[in-house]
Amino acid sequence: MALPRAIDLGLTKCRVCGLVAAAGPDEVHCARCNHLVTVRMPASAEKTLAWLITGIILYFPANILPVMHTSTVTGHEDSTIIGGIIEFLRSGSWDIAALIFIASVAVPVTKFLAIGLLLWTVRRRSVWARHERAKLYKVVEFIGYWSMLDVVVVAITCSLLQLKTLASAEPRLGIVFFCGVVVSTMMAALSFDPRLIWDGPAGAT
Amino acid sequence: MSQINACRECDTAYADVELARDELARCRACHAVVARHAHTDVDKALAIAIACLILFFIANLTPVLGIEVAGTRTEANIWEAVLSMDNGWIALSAGVLAVTMLLAPFIQVVLVIWLLTFARFSRRAPGFAHILALLHVLRPWSMTEVFLLGALVAIVKLSSFLPISTGPGVWALGALTVLLAVLGRFEPSSWWALERLGET
Numbered sequence: 001m002a003l004p005r006a007i008d009l010g011l012t013k014c015r016v017c018g019l020v021a022a023a024g025p026d027e028v029h030c031a032r033c034n035h036l037v038t039v040r041m042p043a044s045a046e047k048t049l050a051w052l053i054t055g056i057i058l059y060f061p062a063n064i065l066p067v068m069h070t071s072t073v074t075g076h077e078d079s080t081i082i083g084g085i086i087e088f089l090r091s092g093s094w095d096i097a098a099l100i101f102i103a104s105v106a107v108p109v110t111k112f113l114a115i116g117l118l119l120w121t122v123r124r125r126s127v128w129a130r131h132e133r134a135k136l137y138k139v140v141e142f143i144g145y146w147s148m149l150d151v152v153v154v155a156i157t158c159s160l161l162q163l164k165t166l167a168s169a170e171p172r173l174g175i176v177f178f179c180g181v182v183v184s185t186m187m188a189a190l191s192f193d194p195r196l197i198w199d200g201p202a203g204a205t
Numbered sequence: 206m207s208q209i210n211a212c213r214e215c216d217t218a219y220a221d222v223e224l225a226r227d228e229l230a231r232c233r234a235c236h237a238v239v240a241r242h243a244h245t246d247v248d249k250a251l252a253i254a255i256a257c258l259i260l261f262f263i264a265n266l267t268p269v270l271g272i273e274v275a276g277t278r279t280e281a282n283i284w285e286a287v288l289s290m291d292n293g294w295i296a297l298s299a300g301v302l303a304v305t306m307l308l309a310p311f312i313q314v315v316l317v318i319w320l321l322t323f324a325r326f327s328r329r330a331p332g333f334a335h336i337l338a339l340l341h342v343l344r345p346w347s348m349t350e351v352f353l354l355g356a357l358v359a360i361v362k363l364s365s366f367l368p369i370s371t372g373p374g375v376w377a378l379g380a381l382t383v384l385l386a387v388l389g390r391f392e393p394s395s396w397w398a399l400e401r402l403g404e405t
Contacts, residue, residue: 003234006211006218013211016341017334017397020211020218032397033334088362096361099354134214134235145348148305152355153362155286155302160272160363162279167367171295179298190345195216198234 002202007195012039044193045119051191052115055184058177059108065174068154072167080174081105081150103149104178111185114140118192125200137194144189147182151175212239245396251321253388257314260381265307268372269356272363281359282374283307283352309347310385316340317388320396337396344389350382 006012012023017033028037066078079087081104088097114136121133154175161169210230211218214237222230224242232239268280281289283306290299316336323330330336356375363369 003217005216006209007216009209009218011209011211011218013213013216015213016338018213019397020209033338035338091365093361096358099358130215131235134237138214138237141345145305145345146351146354148301148348148351149355149358151298151302152286152306152352153358155289155298156270156281156355156359157362159281159285159289160270160279160359160367160369163272163274163277163367166274166277170292171290171298173294175290176294176297179301183301186345194214198215198217 005198007039007199012037015041040195040199041191041193044191044196045122047191048115048188049119051184051188052112052119055108055181055188056112058180058184059112062174062177062181065177066172067150067174067178068157068169069172070161070167070169073165078172081178084150100150100153103146107143107147108181108185111140111144111189115185115188115192118197122196122199127201130197133197134194137189137192137197140189144186145182147185148179151179151182210240212237245321245324247321247324250388251318251325253384254314254317254321257381257384257388258318260377260384261311261314263377264374264381267374267377269374269378270359271370271372272367273370274367280372281356282372286352305346305348306352309343310349310381313340313343313347314385314388340396347385349378349385353378353382 006020010022011020013020014030014033014035014037016035017030019030019032021028021031021037023037023039029035030037063081066080067084068079070077070079081100085097085101085104088094088100118133118137118140121128154171158169158171161167208221209218210221212232212235215232215235217232217234219230219232219239222240224230224240226242228242229238230240231237265282265284267282269282271278271280283302287299287303287307290296290302316339320330320333320336353375356378360369360371
C-alpha cells in the first residue's frame with residue numbers, strides 16, 4: 001500500500017517548527033517561524049559527506065596523539081584514548097573500560113559506517129530495508145553526543161589532578177581532534193535529511 | 206491552519222487529526238511521531254524550568270568532585286573542567302565543552318522560562334519565533350547528562366589511588382539531568398501552540 005507523500009502533494013514540513021505548507025520553486029519562508037522552507041534540506045547528501053570525511057580524517061590524529069599527560073611521583077606518562085581503555089582493563093575495571101570503549105571507539109566507528117551506508121543507499125535511491133535505515137538514522141542521532149564522554153573524563157581528571165609534585169595531569173592535543181570527531185559526526189547526522197531514505201521508487205512499505 | 210500534516214522523518218502525508226490529551230500519532234510508514242496533542246501544562250513546565258535554573262547554579266557554584274591529599278585540595282565542576290583545557294590549541298576543546306555543558310543548557314533553560322513566564326500571563330513572549338528556532342538549534346548540543354556520566358567515570362578512575370569525594374554539585378547535576386529530560390518531553394513543536402496566546 002503506497003501512502004501519499006508531502007513532496008508529491010507539493011507540500012513540505014518546516015524543519016524548525018513543523019508547519020506544513022506549500023513549497024514552490026522560489027524561496028519560501030515559513031509563515032510561522034520564518035525559517036527558509038525547502039522540499040529537501042539543500043545539498044543534504046553533499047554536506048553530510050563533507051562532515052563525514054572531516055570526521056574520519058580527524059579520527060586518526062585523535063587516536064594516535066596523546067589526549068592527556070600525567071606526572072606522578074613514579075614518572076611521566078602520555079596516554080592515548082586506546083591506552084586509557086587498556087589501563088582500565090589492566091586495573092580490573094572492565095566495566096569502565098567497556099563504557100569508554102563504547103563511547104570513544106564503537107560509537108564514532110558505528111557512526112562512520114552508518115552514515116556512510118545511509119549516504120550510499122540514498123545515492124542509489126535504494127528501496128532496500130527502508131525501515132531499518134530510518135531506525136539506523138535515529139540511533140545515529142541519539143548516540144552521537146555520548147562520544148563527548150572521554151573529553152569530559154579528561155577535563156575532570158585534569159582539573160582534579162593539580163596536586164603539584166604528587167600528581168598532575170594536563171590535556172594534550174589529541175583531545176582537540178577527538179572533540180572535532182564528535183562535532184563533525186554530529187554535524188553529519190544533523191545535515192542528513194532522513195526523508196531522502198524514502199525518496200526514489202515506491203517500494204514495499 | 207493547515208489541514209495536512211506530514212512525517213518529519215519520511216515525508217508521508219496525513220490528514221490532520223484531533224488528538225486527545227496524552228495521545229500521539231505515529232507514522233504508518235516509518236513509525237516516527239507525526240503529531241502530539243498540542244498542550245503544554247504551562248505551570249508545570251515553568252516550575253520544572255525554574256527548578257532547572259536553580260539546580261544549574263548549584264551544580265556550577267559547588268564542587269562536583271574533590272580530592273584532598275596532604276593539605277592540598279582540588280575541586281572539579283563543569284566550569285573548572287572547562288578551565289583545565291584553557292591552554293593553546295586545546296582551548297578549542299574548552300570551547301566545545303563550554304558550549305555543550307554550560308552555554309547550551311543554560312540558554313535553553315533561560316529561554317524556556319522567558320517563553321513560559323509570558324505564557325503564564327496569556328501573553329506571547331517578545332521574540333517568540335526566534336526563540337523557538339534557537340531552541341531547535343540548541344537542542345542537540347546540550348549535554349549535561351554526559352558530564353554526569355563523565356564525573357562517575359572519573360570517580361572510578363581516580364578512586365583507586367586517591368581519596369576522591371563527591372560534593373553537593375554531583376547531586377544537583379543528577380537532579381538537573383533528570384529535570385532537563387522531563388523538560389525535553391515538552392516538545393518544542395507543541396510550544397508553537399502557545400503562539401496563539403495574545404493574538405485573540
